[in-house]
Every structure is written in C-alpha cells, then in structure tokens.
Amino acid sequence: MAADDAHDVWRVGPAHRPADAGAVERLSVDLPDGGPTTIYAWRPVEDVGKLPVLYLHGIQSHPGWFTRSAEALWRAGYPVYQITRRGSGDSDSEQGDAASAGQLLADLTACRKVALAHADCRQCHLLGVSWGGKLAAAYAAGGEGAEAIASLTLIAPGIAPKVDVSTWTKLGVAACLLVWRKRRFAIPLSDVDLFTDNEAMRAYLRDDPFRLQTATARFFFTSRRLDWMLRRMPRGSIRAATNLLLASRDRIIDNAATRQVVARLTDGRAATRTIDGCHTMDFEPNPQVFLDALVDAVGRTD
Numbered sequence: 001m002a003a004d005d006a007h008d009v010w011r012v013g014p015a016h017r018p019a020d021a022g023a024v025e026r027l028s029v030d031l032p033d034g035g036p037t038t039i040y041a042w043r044p045v046e047d048v049g050k051l052p053v054l055y056l057h058g059i060q061s062h063p064g065w066f067t068r069s070a071e072a073l074w075r076a077g078y079p080v081y082q083i084t085r086r087g088s089g090d091s092d093s094e095q096g097d098a099a100s101a102g103q104l105l106a107d108l109t110a111c112r113k114v115a116l117a118h119a120d121c122r123q124c125h126l127l128g129v130s131w132g133g134k135l136a137a138a139y140a141a142g143g144e145g146a147e148a149i150a151s152l153t154l155i156a157p158g159i160a161p162k163v164d165v166s167t168w169t170k171l172g173v174a175a176c177l178l179v180w181r182k183r184r185f186a187i188p189l190s191d192v193d194l195f196t197d198n199e200a201m202r203a204y205l206r207d208d209p210f211r212l213q214t215a216t217a218r219f220f221f222t223s224r225r226l227d228w229m230l231r232r233m234p235r236g237s238i239r240a241a242t243n244l245l246l247a248s249r250d251r252i253i254d255n256a257a258t259r260q261v262v263a264r265l266t267d268g269r270a271a272t273r274t275i276d277g278c279h280t281m282d283f284e285p286n287p288q289v290f291l292d293a294l295v296d297a298v299g300r301t302d
Contacts, residue, residue, distance in 0.1 A: 018278070021075065025062070029114050032106045035093040038063075039111055041118060042070055042080040051150055052079035052119040053298060054112060058130030058158065059223070060212045061280075062089030066129060069155075070280045072291040073298065078125070079102060080116040085132070088212050089217070097182065101225040104135060109145050116148065123150040125298050126240075130252070130279065131223070133157025138226050141237040141265055151301035153243040156250055156279050159230055160257035163188055165220065176217035183246055184214040188264035194251045194279060201283035235266035241298035244272040245281075245290070252279045271297065 027039040040063045057063055063070070063082035070080045081117060086093040086107055098104050116124060126149045128136025133154040139145075140152045143272050165173070165188050176183040189195075190213070205211060239297040244262050246255045255274065262270045273293055281290040 016209060027081075027114060027118065029111050031093070033103070033109055034139070035043065035086065035091075037086055037091040037093065037107070038084040038089065039115060040070075040082040040084075041115070042074040042082075043119070044074060044077055048077040050077045050079070050082055051124055052115055052121055053125045053127050054108075054115055054131030055080055055082045056128040057082070057085065057088070057107075058128075058132050058298075059215075060187055061130070062210050062212075064089070064208075064210065065176050065280065066282050068287055069291060072295055073173075076205075076295045076299070079119045079121075081111070081118070083111045083115075085135075086241050092175055094182075094216075096184065096187075096212050098216075098219045098222045101138070101217075101222050101229060104222065104226075105139055108135065108139050112145060112148060118192075123148050125149075125151045125153065125301065127153040127155070127298070128157060129155040131158040132228070132230050132272065133221075134159045134226050137238065137262075137265065138229050140240050140242075141233050142229070146240070149240045151241040151243070151298065152238060153245070153297055155245045155281065155294070156247050156253050157244070157258060157262075158253065159227070159261050161252060161256045162250075162254050163194065163252050169220075173217045173220045177221055181218040182216045182247055184216055185220060186214055187212060188234050191250070196278045196283040197249070198278075198283050201280075230261065230265065233265060235264050238265045241301040242266045242270040243272045243301070245293060245297060246272065246274045247277045247279050247281055248274050249277060250279045270299065273282070 025041045027041050028036050070082055073080050084091050087095050087097045126136050140149050169185055192202040275290050277284045
C-alpha cells in the first residue's frame with residue numbers, strides 16, 4: 001500500500017513526506033500475542049546488495065516523525081523498515097501500554113523476521129532513536145536474535161535521560177502495579193521545546209494526534225526494567241559494530257552519561273559523533289549534516 005493511502009501519520013502537519021510516496025509499503029505484523037502493528041517498508045527499486053535497516057522510534061513518536069532520515073537511508077540504497085511499537089502511532093493495540101520488557105523484545109523479533117523475509121536477507125542494521133535507542137541497545141546486547149544484527153546505530157538514545165518522571169509519579173506507578181496496572185500517567189515530555197528549536201516542527205508536535213501523551217503504569221515499569229537490564233549487562237555485551245550520534249543541544253538526553261554507558265556496553269568500540277542540533281535532529285531546519293552523518297555511520301558497517 002502506498003504511503004498516501006496508508007495512514008494519516010504521513011500527512012499530519014508540516015512533517016516531511018516522502019518525495020516518492022509509492023516507495024513506501026505498509027506491512028501489517030501479527031505480534032506474538034496476536035495483536036497487529038505496522039511496519040513502513042522503504043524498498044529500493046534497484047537492489048544494490050545493502051542490508052536492510054530496522055528503524056525504532058521514540059516513546060512519544062511514531063514513524064512519521066522520522067521520514068527524513070528514513071528517506072535518506074533509502075536514497076543511499078538501504079531497504080528501511082520503520083517499526084511502529086505496540087501502543088503507538090497507528091498500532092491497533094492499546095495506546096501507551098506494554099506488558100513487559102520481554103514482550104517488547106519479542107515484538108522486535110517478530111518484526112525483524114517479517115522485515116528480513118520481505119528483504120530476503122539474513123541480517124540487518126538496527127537503528128534506534130531516543131527511547132527506541134534504549135530498546136535497540138537491550139536487544140543488541142542480549143535479545144533473542146542478536147546474531148542477526150550486523151550493526152547498531154543509536155541516535156540520541158534514551159539510556160541516560162535528563163528528563164524523568166517525578167518522585168510522586170514513581171510512587172504512584174509502584175502502587176498501581178499492585179492494584180491498577182493500566183492506570184495512566186503523563187509522559188514527562190509535554191514541552192515541545194525539549195525536542196526542537198524549529199518553530200514549524202514545534203507546531204507540528206503540538207497538533208500531532210498520534211503523539212503519545214500518556215502511558216500505563218506497567219509501561220513505565222517496563223521502561224525502567226529496560227534501564228535495569230542495561231545497567232546489569234557486563235562490559236562488551238554489545239558485539240555488533242556500533243555508532244552513536246548525539247545532538248549538541250539535547251535537552252532530553254545526558255550526552256556525557258550516554259557516552260559512558262555505550263562505551264561500557266561496547267567495550268569502547270562505538271564510533272561516536274556529536275552533531276549541532278536539538279534532540280530530534282530530523283526536525284532541524286536544515287538536517288543535511290545529520291542525514292549525511294547517519295548514512296556514513298551505517299555505511300561504515302555495511
């Protein structure tokens with residue numbers, strides 16, 4: 001199905017739309033518990049032998065936020081598969097909910113298998129932005145099927161955030177895990193200024209009906225569980241070639257702490273670059289420096 005026919009996530013506000021909408025196919029994936037989600041598949045017209053890229057979005061976002069970077073990789077010859085996390089974007093499962101870290105990792109395995117079958121490949125590049133970078137790192141470090149990951153690219157990954165829920169919210173989440181696991185709490189990213197200095201994209205974020213504003217208590221616990229998993233993993237757990245792209249003016253991520261975590265998980269093997277920009281570098285008025293850096297990073301490990 002072409003992007004124009006697929007869903008309004010491609011048409012809301014001034015977000016970048018694919019120059020060739022017909023290049024994007026909407027795939028439906030049945031997750032392990034039977035619920036469906038969506039993969040937006042960018043498959044190059046000409047097969048140049050490059051491994052596909054599995055692209056994971058952040059906690060509030062959806063694939064529509066990252067069409068610039070997806071298209072840049074596609075134009076460079078990579079098949080790109082933008083995975084919609086359960087409970088976000090146009091996923092049919094309950095918004096802002098996930099039962100466990102294991103469930104999300106199993107979801108990623110299911111999506112990986114569909115993408116690799118679609119691309120007729122055995123390995124892929126794994127790319128995660130913001131919160132999706134945390135999930136990608138956990139998967140590459142020890143998740144089922146880590147051997148299928150040829151490289152890992154993390155864009156401003158949410159593994160050492162500056163922004164967190166309040167102590168009272170943490171206490172509320174803990175209490176609700178016992179009696180009301182689907183009680184909803186606000187995601188602490190309501191201020192769109194945290195994401196970008198680009199006013200046009202701030203307006204887009206304010207009006208985006210698919211932006212996830214709340215999540216369940218068990219989702220917040222799942223997110224914390226991923227943090228614990230990464231802290232407990234031994235040095236060098238991520239064996240795949242790793243790229244780390246950081247934004248110099250990031251208001252959400254602690255860049256210094258992120259470098260330390262990634263250095264430990266990769267035993268100092270990660271290639272790191274800091275680019276002038278805010279957290280969501282796709283939203284920069286001129287993101288070309290970021291896009292070129294991203295294509296170069298994935299290309300070094302292709």
